[in-house]
Amino acid sequence: MKNPCAANRETGNSPLSSSRKPQAPRPGALLFLAILAALFLAAGPVWGAVVVLDPGHGGLDTGTDLVGGQEKDAALDLARGLEAMLSGRHRVVLTRQGDYTPPLADRAGTANHERADVFVSLHAAPRNSPGPARLFVWHWDPAGSTPPPAAEPDTALPWAGLQAPHAVESRRLAREAVKRLSAALPSLPVLAEGLPLAVLEGAAMPAILVEIPDPGAVPGVGAAVARALAQAVEDFLEGSPAP
Numbered sequence: 001m002k003n004p005c006a007a008n009r010e011t012g013n014s015p016l017s018s019s020r021k022p023q024a025p026r027p028g029a030l031l032f033l034a035i036l037a038a039l040f041l042a043a044g045p046v047w048g049a050v051v052v053l054d055p056g057h058g059g060l061d062t063g064t065d066l067v068g069g070q071e072k073d074a075a076l077d078l079a080r081g082l083e084a085m086l087s088g089r090h091r092v093v094l095t096r097q098g099d100y101t102p103p104l105a106d107r108a109g110t111a112n113h114e115r116a117d118v119f120v121s122l123h124a125a126p127r128n129s130p131g132p133a134r135l136f137v138w139h140w141d142p143a144g145s146t147p148p149p150a151a152e153p154d155t156a157l158p159w160a161g162l163q164a165p166h167a168v169e170s171r172r173l174a175r176e177a178v179k180r181l182s183a184a185l186p187s188l189p190v191l192a193e194g195l196p197l198a199v200l201e202g203a204a205m206p207a208i209l210v211e212i213p214d215p216g217a218v219p220g221v222g223a224a225v226a227r228a229l230a231q232a233v234e235d236f237l238e239g240s241p242a243p
């Protein structure tokens with residue numbers, strides 16, 4: 001990585017420096033740089049994390065029917081939107097890049113193989129109850145009993161049990177997501193719950209599943225959720241506690 005201080009020293013032929021002898025940095029300048037460095041460190045930005053995004057369904061597994069489309073396509077669109085938000089700072093890997101069905105074990109398996117810092121599975125669902133559309137944020141909890149509206153097939157996983165040590169951090173990630181989603185979409189209730197979801201059970205890192213309302217029925221929801229989730233992932237990586 002290029003050192004900005006070294007780069008400055010290379011510009012000795014600039015109009016400002018050509019007519020002057022080299023001078024020691026003034027104490028004021030040093031103080032300014034120290035404050036700048038302290039602010040940078042205090043903010044705690046994290047670069048270079050590995051984020052694995054899992055667009056739900058794919059291929060013959062279309063997910064649920066949405067207005068003007070299918071869940072598998074909405075999930076991939078959402079994943080690509082979130083990837084675009086995060087990829088400038090982090091390495092982002094998708095469990096599928098196109099219209100095919102990865103085996104369930106390969107979804108968390110990809111995250112484990114990539115040694116991901118965060119795993120986010122993405123889904124979309126039509127409104128299946130009266131009232132406003134809703135957002136769901138799920139984390140893994142073996143004690144949860146309510147099945148999700150569009151559960152993944154219940155298959156035995158080779159990675160089963162790997163999520164348990166990360167359950168506390170997954171709840172923190174879920175809280176960050178709820179906080180950012182609620183702020184970004186104040187008209188949509190955001191529900192968070194722990195469920196024994198197979199797709200999360202094998203993830204050996206903090207992991208959540210987010211289900212957005214039908215983008216065909218709630219215009220713009222995909223882009224707003226992508227922005228909010230990107231902020232939530234940054235909040236989580238920086239370690240700021242959710243209120």
Ligand SMILES: [Zn+2]
Pocket residue numbers: 056057063064071123124150151
């Ligand atoms: Zn789904």
